[in-house]
Amino acid sequence: MTQAKQTTNVFSPWLNRDNKPLIKFENITKKFGDFTAVENFNLEIYEKEFFALLGSSGGGKSTVLRMLAGFEQPTSGKIWLDGEEISNTPPNERPINMMFQSYALFPHLNVWDNIAFGLKRTKKRMASSDIKARVEEMLRLTQLEKFASRKPHQISGGQRQRVALARSLAREPRLLLLDEPLGALDKKLRQETQFELMDIQEKTGTTFVIVTHDQEEAMTMASRVAVMDNGKLLQVDTPNNVYEAPNSTYVANFIGDINIIEGEAKIDAEGLLSIHYSETAAPIQTENTNNQIHDGQSVSFAVRPEKIWIAKEQDVSLPNNVKGLIVDIAYLGNLSIYHIKLESGQVISAQMTNILRTGQQEFTWDDEVWLNWNDTAGIVLTR
């Protein structure tokens, strides 16, 4: 939580109530027949943001993006751009461009003409010398100069992706929509491209809204992340807050790995919170950050594997100290993940960094170990 307090001079326009959002969704619902794809959606996106929409497949992310682009009309509610309602404006009249998941490059046009396509169709006709200059600028930005005269099928997947980006940026949109822009790239290229995208976003100062179902990608690139499930918006926050302070078990599970222990909340006379999850084990001691919790409520305690450390010996001075048995070890190179079975039956995963290059790992299968975590390590969730 200390992180959030430091963000005063970091880019965070959403914290200032005086700032007008660039995009505002107001009670947007979208139905396809009887099926509700997006339900009562409210969201504000600010200028120069790199905004990520995250969620499982079929969650409604693309539908939200397509409503922004103008390919779908909301069933009810309003969409505002710069204080102007655009809910029913056709796509060609919105200062918004989209980079398609399939790239949708025009196969009969070469790279140059693909990029110039939108420039030749501006409301105020552009002079051909201006078009030429702009296309060349885009080619340079995306490092495609060498491929200008090639057709889309004559270049690689990564290059195609950059053509799609150049084409959608060429018209200098107020807002750029990217629907899983890196989905078709392999892992290495993806990571490189993520940084390229961030770089380009910074250079051009365009507001980006990106759809992805890769949480790492969202965490790397985004200024804020919105998590969607079943057409509903679950949480909107910075990557850091979504990770460290998820507001529901769905979000907690969706972003990274997490241990979830269900139990009953007990609040003692001093207001300290403890969670009773087993008849035999000592209750979990944890900070009471959520004031909504009342005594006796059934809650979920969520703690990330990297916040648990493993020790050989018992240490009663720590707030949480539980005995368990190592049942599984996953060696990932930089770190190892241990699955530890508690005496109460739950299996907890804990992460340890592999700091030693050689020699025996400290723990092995069937070792009896003690798990420790702070009273600030976890978070108590009520839904």
Added chain:
Amino acid sequence: MNIRRFTLIFTPYFWLIALFLIPFIIVFKISLSDPALAIPPYTPNFDLSGGWSAIGTFFSQLDFENYEFLLTDDLYWKSYLTSIKIAFFSTVFTLIVAFPIAYGIAKAPLHLRPMLMMLIILPFWTSFLIRVYSWIGILANEGILNNFLLWIGIIDQPLRLINTNIAVYIGIVYTYLPFMILPIYANLEKMDSSLIEAAEDLGCSRIGAFWSITLPMAKSGIVAGCMLVFIPAIGEFVIPSLLGGSSTNMIGKVLWGEFFSNRDWPVASSVAVVLLAILMIPIILFQRHQQKENMNE
């Protein structure tokens, strides 16, 4: 070269030689012969039993007289021109009718498409002759169409449709419509709908996106369809004889007349050879186009 590869490569050539080259050589040879009252009705005949000298006289009797004859009578080149004209305009009309149909089917819900395709192909299941005959019943002065138009009062005199070029156009467009629809449909169907959305996103109106994306992308289908209609339409015989009037002199009708009324096989053959030469032009153009397309792909 091993025997399997040889068979594989030779098979298509074998069919080409057996079904195209040999018949063509025979027709070409007849076109260089003279008519005769005999069976077959031309001389000379190829006769190996006479030895080398007979083969020599055989070749010396062949000449290009019949081709010269085609130039002397304006019936022939006028018929060629009429055929080209009728084939050209029928192709254009067929395209105009076929494109919206193909587009409609390509945009129809997925589960309806096979059925719609079926409806397009269904007419092939009845005889071509019967279908052309039924048009006589529709277009005749006392036909269904005229009766209907008279009944609703749009006209008070029956329209003269049968035995005119209009009837020929209608017949050709009707008969060849599926040949135009199929390649265009195949082309439009595999087109990614997100391309249209991308075009709209980049500032095109609906109609603009159609002109700058859909149409250029359907080009190879359109070209293929036009070839499939134009080439057989030029040599069409049944439709102009049944629906056209005596003034509709298409080259197919002339050809038929030479063969069966005049029994002048040599002239008929030369008419056929010239027709083939004329048809080679669009076929070569088509090939060039295909090649260019392939180079781009």
